[in-house]
Amino acid sequence: MDVVMSDGEPQSTSTQKTSSIGSSFGMNPVTECTYGSTFWPQISCFVRSAMQTDMQIERPLHTFSHEELYRSIYWMCWQGFQKRLYADLTSVIEESLNTLEKQLENIQQMELWLEKFKQICVNHARATDILGSVFAYLDKTYIQYALHENLRDILVERFQHLILEKSEMRAIFVFSMILDSPEAFSLDLVVGTVEALYKINPDNIYLNPTLFQNSIKNMTIPCNLDDIRHRHVTLEAKYQLERLKNEGWEPGFSQLKRPSAVIEEDDTQVKSSKRQHHSS
Numbered sequence: 001m002d003v004v005m006s007d008g009e010p011q012s013t014s015t016q017k018t019s020s021i022g023s024s025f026g027m028n029p030v031t032e033c034t035y036g037s038t039f040w041p042q043i044s045c046f047v048r049s050a051m052q053t054d055m056q057i058e059r060p061l062h063t064f065s066h067e068e069l070y071r072s073i074y075w076m077c078w079q080g081f082q083k084r085l086y087a088d089l090t091s092v093i094e095e096s097l098n099t100l101e102k103q104l105e106n107i108q109q110m111e112l113w114l115e116k117f118k119q120i121c122v123n124h125a126r127a128t129d130i131l132g133s134v135f136a137y138l139d140k141t142y143i144q145y146a147l148h149e150n151l152r153d154i155l156v157e158r159f160q161h162l163i164l165e166k167s168e169m170r171a172i173f174v175f176s177m178i179l180d181s182p183e184a185f186s187l188d189l190v191v192g193t194v195e196a197l198y199k200i201n202p203d204n205i206y207l208n209p210t211l212f213q214n215s216i217k218n219m220t221i222p223c224n225l226d227d228i229r230h231r232h233v234t235l236e237a238k239y240q241l242e243r244l245k246n247e248g249w250e251p252g253f254s255q256l257k258r259p260s261a262v263i264e265e266d267d268t269q270v271k272s273s274k275r276q277h278h279s280s
Helices: 011-025 032-051 053-058 066-078 082-105 110-134 136-144 151-180 187-200 202-207 209-215 225-245 260-279
Strands: none
Touching: 032 053, 032 066, 032 082, 032 110, 053 110, 066 082, 066 110, 066 136, 082 110, 082 136, 082 151, 110 136, 110 151, 110 187, 136 151, 151 187, 151 202, 151 209, 151 225, 187 202, 187 209, 202 209, 202 225, 209 225
């Protein structure tokens, strides 16, 4: 049974309970020193691996003992480190998502980008479940009780802000291409991406409501579907307008980039104009 720790509990009673729990877990007291040298490093390694599939190659998630991690987190909370643990946890989550976003940004080829995007979405949906289980005690006794939030919502919000918002225009462009030319894309790739996005947050169907409905079996149709379609149309129009304003630029990127051929052509024209000016 989870126990919510209270600052008003008598010191002697709290100390006795802490000693009893620590003995049953076979753990040493958590201090500033042991937190940084013993407890947090193993937890940090697990969180990074859960968030980034590249790190799972070196150390698969099944090599971590989720039970031992849960006990360590439980013990750290009882020792009064829940606030620091929460801060460090969210910091690693954000750092990992920023790393993944940079990887996405550097991919130019559409299908390769979609493959990486799917990998990130599928893994984040999985990581949300895993981290929610391992950090259940911290979530219930500190994040929910003291902060009035929950870990799942935090993981979803960080994903939406650090991954999806920065890839939004490109996702809309690619999903539109999929509807126009479905034969050009792997069905498993498309369905896997859409299902993961929907699992993370059902509201993500705004990226392309038709594609989501076509790809997800027995999808619950939201009551505000008309509003979602309107949002999609508005964003698609915004993207098209941006594309027109930047004619000759590559579409679908959070930061649009002009093709090198266009830049070289412009440079040639500028140099030619300067030569003509000097000769006259």
